[in-house]
Amino acid sequence: MSDKKEWPVIVIGAGPCGIAAAAELKKKGIESLIVEKGAVTESIRQYPNRMTFFSTAENIEIADIPFPTSNVKANRNEALQYYRKVAQYFDLNFQLNTAVQKVDRQGDEFIVHTSRGNFTARFVVLATGYFDKPRLLNIPGEDLPTVSHYYKEPYAHSFQKVVIVGGGNSGIEAALELYRHNVDITMIVRGEDLKPTAKYWLVPDIKNRIKEGKIKVFFNAEAKAIRAGEIDIVVASGEKQSIEADFIYILVGYLPEVKLLTACGLKPDPESLLLDFNSATYESEIENLFLCGTVLAGVHTEKIFIENGREHAKAIAAAVSQKMETVLND
Missing domain, CATH: 3.50.50.60 (FAD/NAD(P)-binding domain)
Structure with missing residues (x-):
């Protein structure tokens, strides 16, 4: 000092x-x-x-x-x-x-x-x-202890369900690492695809995992509310869905x-x-x-x-x- x-x-x-x-x-x-x-x-x-x-x-x-x-x-x-x-x-x-x-x-x-x-x-x-x-979604439940805007490592989430909001580099990297540590992953992406600025070496990996069904994803979807153990989303058709989640990462910038x-x-x-x-x-x-x-x-x-x-x-x-x-x- x-x-x-x-x-x-x-x-x-x-x-x-x-x-x-x-x-x-x-x-x-x-x-x-x-x-x-x-x-x-x-x-x-x-x-x-x-x-x-x-x-x-x-x-x-x-x-x-x-x-x-x-x-x-x-x-x-x-x-x-x-x-x-x-x-x-x-x-x-x-x-x-x-x-x-x-x-x-x-x-x-x-x-x-x-x-x-x-x-x-x-x-x-x-x-x-x-x-x-961090950018906030400004939705109910965003301040719950089971929600974070920063991802560090996967070990706290093995054999649990984790939802990631965001389709950019942060969300993709977190999804891939969590998946490889026995985490059940669901991604919520606002656009019709992953962000075009995604690291080029990650894109084939994440898309193949999505194609295999090992990482679930909702495109054209928005998070609307979070409660203990679940998150509410709205998909492109306007349909509302609730997804089970032990932990939620909001990684939208x-x-x-x-x-x-x-x-x-x-x-x-x-x-x-x-x-x-x-x-x-x-x-x-x-x-x-x-x-x-x-x-x-x-x-x-x-x-x-x-x-x-x-x-x-x-x-x-x-x-x-x-x-x-x-x-x-x-």
């Missing part, structure tokens, strides 16, 4: 993009403090234990540090180790388990209000991602933290949650407050990944460096 309260730059968020921003700044001789409400790479820590990234390891490298892996694509554990080692290599500064409450502008500086006191900086980089705020964005003085679009920013420097509508990574994507979180978020970090570091030089020359 940091005893120092004044920094040239404060980076909010210790995910890969936040670490990339701090590392790129360090390469230019600029110190920063990364403030994170959880642990380092908290979002990756919450991924399924045996998840494999869609992108190759080379494409999720940051700060020009090679990412050695035994396979072309890295898994969760390798990523956790890699980003930690990058942070160690650049000797980055962290204030962990510290929630940012709001960011105020006072003259030429920002005051970052946190659960552990205030910090000040001339520049702020917002790299908060989205994974800690995640959203940026709008409350924090507005507490920083930003004005996300009410529907898309998109923010105004300079596409060359990633500076927001607020001077000297920069946006890095998936926070730029609004509701379309599938459009920005580590591999393009890391480029934001380079542009931001260059812009901050140039601004600092201009101030010194003046």
Whole structure:
């Protein structure tokens, strides 16, 4: 933890993009403090234990540090180790388990209000991602203890009935792993097919399991209510059905933290949650407050990944460096 309260730059968020921003700044001789409400790479820590990234390891490298892996694509554990080692290599500064409450502008500086006191900086980089705020169905029973918006591992569910709401990568990966651990799986998918963005190596596997009847699926269906031991759905014909379920995973995506964005003085679009920013420097509508990574994507979180978020970090570091030089020359 940091005893120092004044920094040239404060980076909010210790995910890969936040670490990339701090590392790129360090390469230019600029110190920063990364403030994170959880642990380092908290979002990756919450991924399924045996998840494999869609992108190759080379494409999720940051700060020009090679990412050695035994396979072309890295898994969760390798990523956790890699980003930690990058942070160690650049000797980055962290204030962990510290929630940012709001960011105020006072003259030429920002005051970052946190659960552990205030910090000040001339520049702020917002790299908060989205994974800690799941999309909600807003249906009765969604808050029951037998419902979760995060999947970790299969072992608690062997020889039980599990329903998965969602037809994207998270739902497909969970369904396949659960099926292979003696779980009776039913998927509820809103569309007429699985999401087209599904990892290409998973699609034949899941479709074959569905074709064999080993994984049951309702397409064009919506979840309507959850009770202990069952979930109500409506299918395309309008017919209502109740499905037995010992546990339910709602895996329909995640959203940026709008409350924090507005507490920083930003004005996300009410529907898309998109923010105004300079596409060359990633500076927001607020001077000297920069946006890095998936926070730029609004509701379309599938459009920005580590591999393009890391480029934001380079542009931001260059812009901050140039601004600092201009101030010194003046």
